Amino acid sequence: MWLDIGIVLLYLAVLVGMGLRGGRQVKSAGDFTASGGRYGTLVLFASLSASFIGGGYSSGNAARAFENGIGTTLALFGFSLAMILIGRFIVPGVGRFSGVSTAGGVIGRAYGRRARVLSGLFIFLCSAGMVGAQMEAIGLVFHVLLGVKPLTGVLIGFGIVLVYSTAGGLQSVIAADMVQFTLLAVGMPLLLVMSLLRAGSVGAVLDAVPDAYFNPFNGTTPAAFFSLFLTMMLGEALAPPYTQRLLIGRSPRSTAKATILSGLFSIPFFVITGLIGLSAYALQVTDTAAAAMPTLIQSVLPVGLRGIVMAAMVSIILSAADGFLNSAAVGLVCDTLLPLRPGMSDKTQLFLLRAVNLLTGLAAVAVAFAVPDIFDILVLAYSFWCPLILVPLAAAFLGIRSDGRAFRTALLAGLLSTLVWNYLLHRPFGIDGAVVGTACNLLAFSLRTRQFRRRTLTARRDVSPLPRRLPSVQYISFRQKGPGEHSK
Secondary structure, eight states: OHHHHHHHHHHHHHHHHHHHHHHHTOOSHHHHHTOSSOBOHHHHHHHHHHHHOOTIIIIIHHHHHHHHOSHHHHHHHHHHHHHHHIIIIIGGGGGGGTTOOSHHHHHHHHHOHHHHHHHHHHHHHHHHHHHHHHHHHHHHHHHHHHOOOHHHHHHHHHHHHHHHHHHHHHHHHHHHHHHHHHHHHHHHHHHHHHHHHHHSSHHHHHHHSOGGGGOTTTTSOHHHHHHHHHHHHHHTTTOHHHHHHHHTBSOHHHHHHHHHHHHHHHHHHHHHHHHHHHHHHHHTOOSOGGGHHHHHHHHHOOTTHHHHHHHHHHHHHHHHHHHHHHHHHHHHIIIIIHHHSTTOOHHHHHHHHHHHHHHHHHHHHHHHHHSOOHHHHHHHHHTTTIIIIIHHHHHHHHTOOOOHHHHHHHHHHHHHHHHIIIIISOOGGGOOHHHHHHHHHHHHHHHHHHHHHHHHHHHHHHSOOOOSSOOOOOOOOOOOOOTTOOOO
16 A cells, blocks of 8 residues: 555656646746747647546546446537537637737637636636545545645645646646646556456456446436536536647647547546446445545555556546636736736736635635535536637637627526526426526627627718729929939
8 A cells, every 4th residue: 555655756856847847947937827938739738638537527527427327428528529629610710810829818819808817717716616526536636645634635736736737837837737737648548458357258248237227318418418518518528637738739730639629538547547437336336436446446456556557536626626716817817917017027926826826726715615426516617618708719719700799698598597497497307507608608798799790880881982093193392403404
């Protein structure tokens, strides 16, 4: 056991060292946000994959499979589909926003300063909620794997992420993503293989679970299942850390490839983590769904391999937390505070980025303890993204012209409809408010954009056309006369 703990501690020490080393290279706000086309296809693919695979998509998926079967795993394919579609149709539009490095920056260029300020605020709220979900997961993981109290586990994970993300910014986050992607790509398949060997075979696992587990609607309704599919599809589509990575690629073509590859990679990964949950059920390693994956690690892996997979599980959660933590700081400082105070010095921006990064981590810890279920935190965070920002952001990348009025109207429509549906009507038919809010946002944005185009067309018609041929004009020369020239 001490060898396994040593492997995890060594991995955490490597992350801290990378962050501190990267911090030495951060001399400006641009360094903190990694602005500019710095990264190629493979780096972006690994970073995107490590960022979206967090506690909800790994241990959360395993927990839901342990509790209800394959429904959540199938719903997660909505995210895979979204990534592929984004890479195919939306990422080519990244070239329209050369020099922009944040989602709020795209909004600002497309819809104006006030739209950027509002988007930065909601980017902060969404990202902070996502960090809270990962903190809840890391507390549980450290509790089961290392035997520490959940609060202690949250504080350990929180401290590690804060050190390297605050010191080195997005550069250190992406460097850490490379290590984390390698670990999760090896560790999760290894855990599944060892679990299947313990159970006997895939067939033995499938025979041991109830028949109801193969019904996607088990424990829910068809409407609620499709609502979850759409929530997974829309909830993290173009989410702040992913959009940041799309904007720092070397070219739209390489970025599109990285995005599509990341979406394809997510499909087998979701299947693997779902099967891990079913294996934990078949082997009866625990009675608690939330502890299915970490308890399975303790039960089926030998010393040494256990340490590697433990590090992989820790890396899964940290890789998602650091990206959203950076996005929260960048959204609040670069997209909200900076437009309100355009004269802010670069040194002040860098100080505020690091300060907000630190304070957001503290707020995320509070969220983790206020809302104990990882999926509930994810859905809550989605309420500040897809019903408010997703549609106008996607429209900007697609080259659809509109104005700030359309953005603000759509944002208000999405926010109010989400709140009414979730908290006044209490999710009729099991459909989440994020889906309803996104639909209302799309409708309001479309109507206002149509009005904008009509006003623009009318204004063009009202301008009297210039005459095709201008009257001849006699020009008077003021050239100084040379020798021999005389006036007539």
